[in-house]
Every structure is written in structure tokens, then in C-alpha cells.
Amino acid sequence: MQKTTAVDICNVSKSFGSFQAVQNVNLALKEGEFFSLLGPSGCGKSTLLRMIAGFEKPTSGDVEIYGASMKNVEANHRPTNMVFQSYAIFPHLNIAENIAFGLAKLGLSKAQKMAKAGEMLEKVGLAGLGKRAVNELSGGQRQRVALARALVLEPKVLLLDEPMSALDKKLREQMQMELRQLQRAVGITFLMVTHDQHEAMTISDRCGVMFNGKLAQVAEPQELYQKPINKTVANFIGG
Ligand code: ADP
Numbered sequence: 320m321q322k323t324t325a326v327d328i329c330n331v332s333k334s335f336g337s338f339q340a341v342q343n344v345n346l347a348l349k350e351g352e353f354f355s356l357l358g359p360s361g362c363g364k365s366t367l368l369r370m371i372a373g374f375e376k377p378t379s380g381d382v383e384i385y386g387a388s389m390k391n392v393e394a395n396h397r398p399t400n401m402v403f404q405s406y407a408i409f410p411h412l413n414i415a416e417n418i419a420f421g422l423a424k425l426g427l428s429k430a431q432k433m434a435k436a437g438e439m440l441e442k443v444g445l446a447g448l449g450k451r452a453v454n455e456l457s458g459g460q461r462q463r464v465a466l467a468r469a470l471v472l473e474p475k476v477l478l479l480d481e482p483m484s485a486l487d488k489k490l491r492e493q494m495q496m497e498l499r500q501l502q503r504a505v506g507i508t509f510l511m512v513t514h515d516q517h518e519a520m521t522i523s524d525r526c527g528v529m530f531n532g533k534l535a536q537v538a539e540p541q542e543l544y545q546k547p548i549n550k551t552v553a554n555f556i557g558g
């Protein structure tokens with residue numbers, strides 16, 4: 320049976336003045352898949368992600384999430400949520416308050432918000448730590464808080480922009496496995512941007528490789544290794 324399409328990127332381009340940062344990208348992501356977007360710095364990964372998030376409008380083309388165009392979605396009703404490299408955690412709020420922050424717009428009571436935050440903390444392996452101050456957390460724990468905060472809003476798709484690049488190598492490898500497990504547990508589509516090809520290959524169902532604003536190849540990790548579409552992709556994947 321064909322899987323439902325979660326994200327449909329239809330001929331999307333983005334120009335900044337005369338510079339084309341993203342050029343005619345077509346890509347469909349399936350429900351529940353872990354997809355990584357790879358490519359060298361400056362190739363347009365974050366710009367594409369921001370358009371999928373609805374933070375930025377394409378110059379041409381459209382992004383649909385479960386069939387609904389992002390053109391018509393209000394900021395408060397976006398079906399996606401995003402995790403950044405910097406985590407953007409509020410230092411003056413404790414862990415539970417950080418996670419509950421985004422729930423304000425749902426009109427829940429404080430008790431309801433804290434209950435939801437508590438459930439999420441359990442899912443990301445931080446059960447019982449809700450009252451801790453953010454500055455007591457390790458890098459890996461901060462990343463878990465950022466993930467919990469994004470997932471508590473129950474997005475249909477989670478977008479992650481270089482979520483692990485602030486972590487050292489050992490912790491990164493551990494977090495890769497955790498991230499994959501978390502994705503399986505919540506069951507939604509994860510779209511992760513990374514410039515680390517090994518990271519992408521390790522945890523993804525499929526990867527897309529971008530160069531100069533264009534999507535050069537989309538394939539499963541093994542196929543990318545064995546059948547790179549050209550020398551540029553082969554060098555990037557091998558390097
Ligand atoms: P990546 O995430 O792959 O490193 P980006 O999507 O951030 O790349 O950027 C792609 C290109 O678009 C870069 O050359 C960058 O300088 C340019 N760019 C990104 N955002 C803007 C902007 N707001 N104005 C002008 N140029 C931009």
C-alpha cells in the first residue's frame with residue numbers, strides 16, 4: 320500500500336534579489352519517515368526548511384502539508400514545528416515551563432499544561448526533571464528539552480535544522496540513536512537538515528543531497544553510497 324504523503328514540495332524556488340538560493344525543488348515526504356537533507360554549507364538547506372515551516376514564502380512553487388497549502392496557513396495554526404541548533408531555550412523558565420511555553424495559545428489551564436509537559440518529559444527521557452533550572456542541564460539534556468517543546472504541540476511534521484551540531488562527537492552519536500527512537504515513538508515525519516553525511520546515513524530512511532540550491536539526488540542511504548548520481552554527490556557522500 321502507498322504511504323500517505325505528509326509533505327509535498329512542488330517546484331519550490333527562492334530568490335534573494337538576483338541570487339537563487341533554492342531552485343525548482345520537488346520532493347514528497349511520506350508519513351512517518353525520517354528524511355535528512357544533506358549538502359555543503361550555503362547550498363540552501365535552511366532556506367528550504369524555513370519555507371516548509373512557513374517562516375518564509377517561496378518566490379515560486381508551493382509546499383503542501385497533508386494536502387493543505389502553506390500559503391493559507393496562519394502563524395498560530397502551522398502544522399509543522401521546528402528545532403534549531405541553538406535550541407532557543409528560555410533561561411529564566413524551568414524545564415517544564417519551557418516545554419509548556421508554546422501551549423499558551425491552546426487556552427489550557429496551568430495544570431493541564433504541566434501535565435502535558437510532564438508526559439513529554441517522560442518521552443524524551445527527562446522524567447521528573449521539570450522543576451530543574453535550564454542552566455543545570457547538559458548539552459544533551461538541553462536538546463531533549465528543545466525536542467519536547469517542539470513535540471508537545473503535536474506537529475504533523477517536525478523540522479530540525481542541524482539539531483546536533485552544537486554537541487561533541489560522542490554525545491552526538493548517542494543523540495542520533497535517541498532521536499531515531501523518539502521519531503519512531505511519536506510516529507510523525509521528521510525532516511532533518513545536516514551537513515554531516517554520516518549522521519544522515521545512520522538514522523534516515525531516505526536522504527536528499529543539495530548543491531547550489533538544487534536537489535541533486537534523493538535515495539535511501541545505501542543507494543546513495545552505491546549509486547551516487549554523479550561525481551559531486553559521490554565526493555560529498557564519500558568525504
Ligand atoms: P545552508 O542552510 O545550506 O547552509 P542557507 O539556506 O542558509 O544554506 O543559505 C543558502 C544561500 O542563501 C546562502 O548563500 C545564503 O547566504 C543565502 N541566504 C539565505 N538567507 C538569505 C537572506 N535572508 N538574504 C540573502 N541571502 C540569503
Ligand code: MG
Nearest residue numbers: 364365366480
Ligand atoms: Mg543552514
